[in-house]
Amino acid sequence: MKKFFVLVKKEIKELLTIQMILPLIIMVIVFGFIGQIMSKETAKIAEPQPILLLNQDTQDSLDAISNILKKNNFVVSVFDKNDVSVAITEARDKRIPVLMVIPENFSQGLNDFQPQQLSVYKVVQNFSLMASTRYSMIDQVVKNINSYFSDEWIKEGAKAAEPEVLKNPVGTKEFVSIDDKVANVPFSLVMGFIQKQTTFIPIVLFLVIIMAAQMVAMTVANEKENKTFEILLSSPISRKTIIFAKLVGAGIVALLFAATYMIGFKYYMQGMTGGALSGGAADGIASSLQALGVVVTPMGYVLLGSSLFLGVLVALAIAIILGILADSVKSVQAVTTPLMVFILLPYLLINFTDFSALAPAAKWLIYAIPFSHPFLAVENLMTQNYVSIMIGIAYQAAIFLFFVVLATKIFSSDKVLTLKLNFKRKK
Amino acid sequence: MVSYYVVFIYFIMFKVLEVKNLNKNYGDIQAVKDVSFDIDENEIFALVGPNGAGKSTILKIVATILNPTNGEVLINGKNIHHHADSIRKMISYLPEEAGAYKNLTGIGYLEFMADIYADNIQQKKEYLEFAKEISGLKDRLQSKIATYSKGMTRKLLLARTVMSRPKLAILDEPTSGLDIINGFEIRAVIKKLAKTGMAVLLSSHNMLEIEFLSDRLALINKGVVKASGTAEELKMNNQAENLEEVFMKIAL
Numbered sequence: 145m146k147k148f149f150v151l152v153k154k155e156i157k158e159l160l161t162i163q164m165i166l167p168l169i170i171m172v173i174v175f176g177f178i179g180q181i182m183s184k185e186t187a188k189i190a191e192p193q194p195i196l197l198l199n200q201d202t203q204d205s206l207d208a209i210s211n212i213l214k215k216n217n218f219v220v221s222v223f224d225k226n227d228v229s230v231a232i233t234e235a236r237d238k239r240i241p242v243l244m245v246i247p248e249n250f251s252q253g254l255n256d257f258q259p260q261q262l263s264v265y266k267v268v269q270n271f272s273l274m275a276s277t278r279y280s281m282i283d284q285v286v287k288n289i290n291s292y293f294s295d296e297w298i299k300e301g302a303k304a305a306e307p308e309v310l311k312n313p314v315g316t317k318e319f320v321s322i323d324d325k326v327a328n329v330p331f332s333l334v335m336g337f338i339q340k341q342t343t344f345i346p347i348v349l350f351l352v353i354i355m356a357a358q359m360v361a362m363t364v365a366n367e368k369e370n371k372t373f374e375i376l377l378s379s380p381i382s383r384k385t386i387i388f389a390k391l392v393g394a395g396i397v398a399l400l401f402a403a404t405y406m407i408g409f410k411y412y413m414q415g416m417t418g419g420a421l422s423g424g425a426a427d428g429i430a431s432s433l434q435a436l437g438v439v440v441t442p443m444g445y446v447l448l449g450s451s452l453f454l455g456v457l458v459a460l461a462i463a464i465i466l467g468i469l470a471d472s473v474k475s476v477q478a479v480t481t482p483l484m485v486f487i488l489l490p491y492l493l494i495n496f497t498d499f500s501a502l503a504p505a506a507k508w509l510i511y512a513i514p515f516s517h518p519f520l521a522v523e524n525l526m527t528q529n530y531v532s533i534m535i536g537i538a539y540q541a542a543i544f545l546f547f548v549v550l551a552t553k554i555f556s557s558d559k560v561l562t563l564k565l566n567f568k569r570k571k
Numbered sequence: 572m573v574s575y576y577v578v579f580i581y582f583i584m585f586k587v588l589e590v591k592n593l594n595k596n597y598g599d600i601q602a603v604k605d606v607s608f609d610i611d612e613n614e615i616f617a618l619v620g621p622n623g624a625g626k627s628t629i630l631k632i633v634a635t636i637l638n639p640t641n642g643e644v645l646i647n648g649k650n651i652h653h654h655a656d657s658i659r660k661m662i663s664y665l666p667e668e669a670g671a672y673k674n675l676t677g678i679g680y681l682e683f684m685a686d687i688y689a690d691n692i693q694q695k696k697e698y699l700e701f702a703k704e705i706s707g708l709k710d711r712l713q714s715k716i717a718t719y720s721k722g723m724t725r726k727l728l729l730a731r732t733v734m735s736r737p738k739l740a741i742l743d744e745p746t747s748g749l750d751i752i753n754g755f756e757i758r759a760v761i762k763k764l765a766k767t768g769m770a771v772l773l774s775s776h777n778m779l780e781i782e783f784l785s786d787r788l789a790l791i792n793k794g795v796v797k798a799s800g801t802a803e804e805l806k807m808n809n810q811a812e813n814l815e816e817v818f819m820k821i822a823l
Binding site: 381 | 597631634635636637638656659660662663664665666667668669670671672684687688728731741
């Protein structure tokens with residue numbers, strides 16, 4: 145038994161190296177950091193939410209609805225002009241996510257036991273998870289308004305009405321507004337469409353960038369370890385050729401990976417959504433999305449593809465340098481961990497928080513990370529804000545060139561053989 | 572007649588390799604101190620010394636993969652620092668305990684390297700034929716390198732190093748870790764190649780091997796050349812029976 149424990153001790157010692165532990169520690173720190181930002185965002189949701197009310201009916205209706213909204217933790221602002229489009233602009237300017245319109249004869253209709261409809265305009269600023277949560281809160285309030293009036297009817301003994309009508313005196317007409325466009329479509333469908341179009345982005349970025357980066361770093365570390373690198377460096381090939389050959393080789397394999405994942409993912413998504421929308425319903429939604437401008441044009445796909453491809457190239461250029469830093473194949477994972485962090489950080493912050501409401505420092509941090517731009521491109525793509533995407537692509541290209549030049553410099557100096565991160569403790 | 576004269580003058584003027592007052596520092600550590608030597612055509616020159624003496628550093632500088640801190644290295648009269656690209660066509664370097672791409676077959680590896688060195692298909696064919704002959708691996712060239720023994724890998728790499736018939740072959744510990752037979756065969760190949768005109772710079776810590784192999788040598792310790800000359804000269808000057816004795820007398 146003693147020998148068994150001696151062996152187990154040896155196994156653990158071999159597995160638990162600094163190279164293995166460091167990535168774990170970095171991940172814990174990053175998740176902690178993201179968790180803090182997320183908790184602040186979640187706290188924001190727990191705070192009273194702003195809503196703009198446009199009342200086309202009597203003061204009684206306004207008071208009744210306002211009261212329910214206030215009870216449900218909403219801060220109500222009343223818009224005093226009877227113009228929906230001006231009200232939407234006002235909501236957008238003041239960053240109020242929802243405009244509710246109480247129609248004419250709302251009170252009177254309810255008094256006559258006639259079901260009424262409130263119009264709810266969801267003024268979209270971004271498509272993050274936090275934004276969706278906000279909009280789902282208003283859906284809940286509308287249900288509460290409905291049950292309030294349903295109770296009122298029941299109390300008044302509305303015998304004339306059908307039970308089904310009695311249960312639903314107040315319905316909603318849901319509109320989504322993006323930029324200056326408005327369409328009568330549920331927000332969840334818009335969000336669903338966007339998610340369907342863009343879920344492959346994190347997959348490509350995560351799997352392809354991380355795998356390709358590890359692969360290229362591994363080939364450099366492997367060549368260093370086997371000394372095949374010294375043979376290559378002393379042969380009549382320029383350093384630039386060696387670097388570009390590694391980039392192009394890994395880039396092609398990365399593209400193959402990406403294509404394979406995308407095909408697999410397409411089948412997966414078809415399985416998930418197949419038959420959910422078909423025929424007329426799908427056509428109706430398509431025309432609503434078109435009215436909102438939520439359409440991905442071929443130009444949009446080209447730009448998104450460029451942004452993704454440049455993201456992969458930047459990662460590969462950085463990975464070549466990281467491969468030089470690794471003193472052995474075993475430490476490749478440790479040196480490429482920071483790369484994963486820089487992909488994870490923008491992914492979580494852009495997709496799960498209200499990016500436009502982040503502190504300026506956090507925002508600039510995200511802009512500075514070259515892997516943020518494919519994520520940022522998604523929203524700009526939906527709203528055809530191509531200039532922002534192009535600025536992102538130009539920035540990524542500049543960063544790519546910077547790292548290629550840096551890699552060439554390192555390859556042309558002693559550092560290619562002498563540079564390494566020393567994980568051993570200095571005595 | 573004039574052209575023969577020009578060639579003659581060229582060879583008189585330029586040695587294959589000239590190392591002048593070479594220094595190399597790694598941070599605070601001075602790995603190579605003021606080292607000078609030269610090599611002629613057909614000559615095998617050896618750097619001899621214990622591990623960590625600075626031999627590999629000198630070889631890497633000559634192979635253009637490290638830059639000197641001070642001093643000058645000339646190959647055929649050209650400064651290697653300023654003409655690295657053209658120098659790399661004239662030299663070939665075999666690192667100590669180097670490996671090869673294990674997923675390739677022996678012949679696949681030689682073809683890959685021939686593609687890198689050759690300027691045309693004819694040249695590639697010549698390089699390949701020469702490498703096949705030098706390696707002596709015959710049918711085993713069709714096997715994956717992953718299945719090779721240490722001796723076979725070394726022979727393959729030596730064949731790769733000399734396939735382009737470089738002016739200067741730089742061999743770092745060419746027989747280190749090999750058994751008697753493999754070591755003997757590799758030494759024989761090196762001797763044979765030097766007779767065909769190739770200059771060889773090699774390093775070793777095996778004094779007896781060097782005595783057999785090299786025309787001239789430099790005894791090196793802690794980055795400093797302690798003595799240089801032919802093995803006979805060194806033994807005579809130091810009244811020693813073999814190079815080991817010479818080294819113990821002057822290097823320590």
